[in-house]
Amino acid sequence: EKGGYASFMHKEIAEQPRAVADTLLGRIGADGALILDELRIPAAELREVDKVVVVACGTAFHAGLIAKYAIEHWTRLPCEVELASEFRYRDPILDARSLVIAISQSGETMDTLMALRHAREQGSRVLAICNTNGSTIPRESDAVLYTHAGPEVAVASTKAFLTQLVACYLVALYLGQARGTKWGDEVLGVVRDLADIAGAVERVLGDMEPVRELARSLAGAGTVLFLGRHVGYPVALEGALKLKELAYMHAEGFAAGELKHGPIALVEEGLPVVVVVPSPRGRCVLHDKIVSNIQEIRARGARTIVIAEEGDDAVLPYADHVVRVPVTPTLLQPLVTTVPLQVFACELAVARGNEVDQPRNLAKSVTVE
Numbered sequence: 001e002k003g004g005y006a007s008f009m010h011k012e013i014a015e016q017p018r019a020v021a022d023t024l025l026g027r028i029g030a031d032g033a034l035i036l037d038e039l040r041i042p043a044a045e046l047r048e049v050d051k052v053v054v055v056a057c058g059t060a061f062h063a064g065l066i067a068k069y070a071i072e073h074w075t076r077l078p079c080e081v082e083l084a085s086e087f088r089y090r091d092p093i094l095d096a097r098s099l100v101i102a103i104s105q106s107g108e109t110m111d112t113l114m115a116l117r118h119a120r121e122q123g124s125r126v127l128a129i130c131n132t133n134g135s136t137i138p139r140e141s142d143a144v145l146y147t148h149a150g151p152e153v154a155v156a157s158t159k160a161f162l163t164q165l166v167a168c169y170l171v172a173l174y175l176g177q178a179r180g181t182k183w184g185d186e187v188l189g190v191v192r193d194l195a196d197i198a199g200a201v202e203r204v205l206g207d208m209e210p211v212r213e214l215a216r217s218l219a220g221a222g223t224v225l226f227l228g229r230h231v232g233y234p235v236a237l238e239g240a241l242k243l244k245e246l247a248y249m250h251a252e253g254f255a256a257g258e259l260k261h262g263p264i265a266l267v268e269e270g271l272p273v274v275v276v277v278p279s280p281r282g283r284c285v286l287h288d289k290i291v292s293n294i295q296e297i298r299a300r301g302a303r304t305i306v307i308a309e310e311g312d313d314a315v316l317p318y319a320d321h322v323v324r325v326p327v328t329p330t331l332l333q334p335l336v337t338t339v340p341l342q343v344f345a346c347e348l349a350v351a352r353g354n355e356v357d358q359p360r361n362l363a364k365s366v367t368v369e
């Protein structure tokens, strides 16, 4: 039931604060330590892991790309992320010490299933991050961490993505906890920040009317580019994927640092470019670099749509439109910066008269290779 919303996608976007909170529920102890006994992988085995490999498709793959930053930072384990459809065809190097994480909303995606079967044949442990109880991928995995997004009906994935991110952060922190790396004030702090994130998502959702208005004004555009850096880069990819799926528009996501290596040639008068700006705190080098990118593309006529943290005024001189997101620790930022991009794509689909829940040519779960 759509519960009064215009579409399931509208409803599922709105449900994200609850989905995030539900995915954290019962998994953080009163002392801030993580309780993930449900994984049933003994800590001793987690200490033996020497590499993490994430396999997934589409939006779940983007969650994996973001997970890499968190896993490598918090566990100091190397992490590869690969499209499930490519994985087994390149003879990947795997053994009993590799931990393979398969991310899937439906738990029925054939490419992801075949990738995990291949990993198990090589003797690797497979951990599924999945939203659908009892589906094939968790059944065939050694362990599962369920996301508690509730049923996702719209073909375009929204709330499942946010909860996949939460699950990935939990796994990364848990691995760090089990391995004793970086487990201290920093990680406890992150757990506290995670507990606040549902409220931050709620705040973003409360201020989306300007994004909808902007989307409506772009209904006639042919192409939209998305730029990001660090964890903002997969967010840019996800923003572009949503727009393709829903608005049937040409959209591409780029790492902002790649601009000069090619994509800047696409920039022309009036081209809408969405830029996901990292926090000016912490990694401020990246922030400054992306502000120069915004300046460069604006000088070439781009219409700049900037997603930036509250209080980040450095972007103002070069932004045609600013979308504000709450101050959030860098690694967790995708949980808030993705939301305006979902709303943007959804509204553009409506403005272009497209079927929001059932985009043409797509199926909710892709059960063939």
Ligand code: M6R
Binding pocket: 057, 058, 059, 060, 061, 103, 104, 105, 106, 107, 108, 109, 112, 155, 156, 157, 158, 245, 362, 364, 365, 366
């Ligand atoms: O069910 P899964 O998470 O395995 O599905 C993976 C992709 O097919 C899925 O994320 C797809 O890209 C969505 N339509 C994106 O909105």
